[in-house]
Amino acid sequence: xxxxxxxxxxxxxxxxxxxxxxxxxxxxxxxxxxxxxxxxxxxxxxxxxxxxxxxxxxxxxxxxxxxxxxxxxxxxxxxxxxxxxxxxxxxxxxxxxxxxxxxxxxxxxxxxxxxxxxxxxxxxxxxxxxxxxxxxxxxxxxxxxxxxxxxxxxxxxxxxxxxxxxxxxxxxxxxxxxxxxxxxxxxxxxxxxxxxxxxxxxxxxxxxxxxxxxxxxxxxxxxxxxxxxxxxxxxxxxxxxxxxxxxxxxxxxxxxxxxxxxxxxxxxxxxxxxxxxxxxxxxxxxxxxxxxxxxxxxxxxxxxxxxxxxxxxxxxxxxxxxxxxxxxxxxxxxxxxxxxxxxxxxxxxxxxxxxxxxxxxxxxxxxxxxxxxxxxxxxxxxxxxxxxxxxxxxxxxxxxxxxxxxxxxxxxxxxxxxxxxxxxxxxxxxxxxxxxxxxxxxxxxxxxxxxxxxxxxxxxxxxxxxxxxxxxxxxxxxxxxxxxxxxxxxxxxxxxxx
Amino acid sequence: xxxxxxxxxxxxxxxxxxxxxxxxxxxxxxxxxxxxxxxxxxxxxxxxxxxxxxxxxxxxxxxxxxxxxxxxxxxxxxxxxxxxxxxxxxxxxxxxxxxxxxxxxxxxxxxxxxxxxxxxxxxxxxxxxxxxxxxxxxxxxxxxxxxxxxxxxxxxxxxxxxxxxxxxxxxxxxxxxxxxxxxxxxxxxxxxxxxxxxxxxxxxxxxxxxxxxxxxx
Numbered sequence: 001x002x003x004x005x006x007x008x009x010x011x012x013x014x015x016x017x018x019x020x021x022x023x024x025x026x027x028x029x030x031x032x033x034x035x036x037x038x039x040x041x042x043x044x045x046x047x048x049x050x051x052x053x054x055x056x057x058x059x060x061x062x063x064x065x066x067x068x069x070x071x072x073x074x075x076x077x078x079x080x081x082x083x084x085x086x087x088x089x090x091x092x093x094x095x096x097x098x099x100x101x102x103x104x105x106x107x108x109x110x111x112x113x114x115x116x117x118x119x120x121x122x123x124x125x126x127x128x129x130x131x132x133x134x135x136x137x138x139x140x141x142x143x144x145x146x147x148x149x150x151x152x153x154x155x156x157x158x159x160x161x162x163x164x165x166x167x168x169x170x171x172x173x174x175x176x177x178x179x180x181x182x183x184x185x186x187x188x189x190x191x192x193x194x195x196x197x198x199x200x201x202x203x204x205x206x207x208x209x210x211x212x213x214x215x216x217x218x219x220x221x222x223x224x225x226x227x228x229x230x231x232x233x234x235x236x237x238x239x240x241x242x243x244x245x246x247x248x249x250x251x252x253x254x255x256x257x258x259x260x261x262x263x264x265x266x267x268x269x270x271x272x273x274x275x276x277x278x279x280x281x282x283x284x285x286x287x288x289x290x291x292x293x294x295x296x297x298x299x300x301x302x303x304x305x306x307x308x309x310x311x312x313x314x315x316x317x318x319x320x321x322x323x324x325x326x327x328x329x330x331x332x333x334x335x336x337x338x339x340x341x342x343x344x345x346x347x348x349x350x351x352x353x354x355x356x357x358x359x360x361x362x363x364x365x366x367x368x369x370x371x372x373x374x375x376x377x378x379x380x381x382x383x384x385x386x387x388x389x390x391x392x393x394x395x396x397x398x399x400x401x402x403x404x405x406x407x408x409x410x411x412x413x414x415x416x417x418x419x420x421x422x423x424x425x426x427x428x429x430x431x432x433x434x435x436x437x438x439x440x441x442x443x444x445x446x447x448x449x450x451x452x453x454x455x456x457x458x459x460x461x462x463x464x465x466x467x468x469x470x471x472x473x474x475x476x477x478x479x480x481x482x483x484x485x486x487x488x489x490x491x492x493x494x495x496x497x498x
Numbered sequence: 499x500x501x502x503x504x505x506x507x508x509x510x511x512x513x514x515x516x517x518x519x520x521x522x523x524x525x526x527x528x529x530x531x532x533x534x535x536x537x538x539x540x541x542x543x544x545x546x547x548x549x550x551x552x553x554x555x556x557x558x559x560x561x562x563x564x565x566x567x568x569x570x571x572x573x574x575x576x577x578x579x580x581x582x583x584x585x586x587x588x589x590x591x592x593x594x595x596x597x598x599x600x601x602x603x604x605x606x607x608x609x610x611x612x613x614x615x616x617x618x619x620x621x622x623x624x625x626x627x628x629x630x631x632x633x634x635x636x637x638x639x640x641x642x643x644x645x646x647x648x649x650x651x652x653x654x655x656x657x658x659x660x661x662x663x664x665x666x667x668x669x670x671x672x673x674x675x676x677x678x679x680x681x682x683x684x685x686x687x688x689x690x691x692x693x694x695x696x697x698x699x700x701x702x703x704x705x706x707x708x709x710x711x712x713x714x715x
Binding site: 268271272275276277278354355358359362363365366367368 | 560
């Protein structure tokens, strides 16, 4: 019917009819060109501006989230640095309490040793023997000429002998004194050595303290950088957080495998306690499975509290704020419970082995085979018991990766959300650009349809003094990106203020 | 507090995942095995023992099993050889299964052929027992040639309400008369199938004793 309308305008001339229709349409389109262009442009501009506003809002949200992540990251980093510094100070305190508490006694020892050495040294001082007083008189007598008198010669000879005896006695006395000095000096040696050892010990302690001080200095520097909210610190913490996330995630996966093994050890014997065909309400969840999971969950929770009471993790601030005695009490209570549960698990593991053996024996009986006891059956029994006993303690350490995972998950999820928002911004902008491009293409396609009258118009415009030159028709002005954004700048500013 | 909730939420998620992964569909089965002791069937008891062994190996704690003979007057408690609802504890259930097997072997040693074959009476007794077990899935395993031969004063030609019970005929042997006219065999099977299905039950026949798992399909 429609096609007939197009071909039946001039009877018997369908092609001419279509030509007339098309010509008319082109004329109408040419006349309506400017308003149509404006409608298309207004439409695509409004859509694009709306999308740009959306993108701005999302960008703002992204920025806020980024700032929030930064705050969280820096706060976590600050807390971590505080904990590290606190720990270092605790170590220094321990060092000081352990080593330097004995410093007064050490000082006293040193003083005593020095005094003894001093006394010995004083005693070992060499005092030259004084010459006898009568030596000058003898010297004078010895200078008396003998004049050939035998009496004088005898006297002089006696004097000589007396002098020799006195000299010999003095020499012996001098040697004895020297020997005593040497003995005294020999006695000083252990004191010297002891003194040297004491000083070496002091030096080592001082060196240990110096090393600790250097570590504290380094950590304080990191802490200061975090407090100053340096970009470097943020990048460092972010990278560390990602690493922690993956490592703790891996550790938790391994812990889950451990929990599964534990579950397998406990689930079968639990059937003996709660029944093999008991289900939870009307669900298809077996009561024995739930009981086994409950035991494992309790063990994990005991481990959490144990680690918390020791101060390894800080998931529960209430426990951390308790005084040391109460925390110690919690530690011992949790450890006792953990031992009890480990014992229960070991016995359940043994029961599991017995049940498996019983089941195996029944199967052999039902198949008509001779029931035989396999050799070295005790090995898997003992193995299962050991596993049952040790796994609760292993699971207790899940608290450490769990804490890391929770802390790092917050950061990583924040980073992921920022990335998502960023991708949303990119997508919105892309869609806006595509819509604007479609609008421009539509305008060009429109002009392509009416290219004949447009060509005529252009050729008429080129003629000087043409009447058409004074036509009020103006080229369509398409605002560029900057102008478009300026249109909405006031609105964006308002949004930012909000 | 947020940390506590986070850690608890994580633990709960782990528990739920494990619960879903480890749970099994809930079902409770009860099986009643009827053994024809007439004629040549009394000499095929080793096949019954094979089926009973399979049942004892397959049934779980909490499920029920009974063995009864089909003789001249089968609608009677005295024809039940052994019946047992297994304990919920696996160790106790295993001990019960051993005891059940002993009863089966004892019965097989002292079996004597009966003059008549009251299959309907046996089925009625089985239905009564199975309904008492409150099981979700109820099975009657009929070890017979399905040729009913009752006393003249016994009324057995009436519809039976099977109440969703699965009737499974095992090792249905062909009689000499079936060899003369094989249509008789088929007619006999069809008659039983119709009777069971009209009584709101299901009918199945298994002649290959190596494929007993088909019973549960």
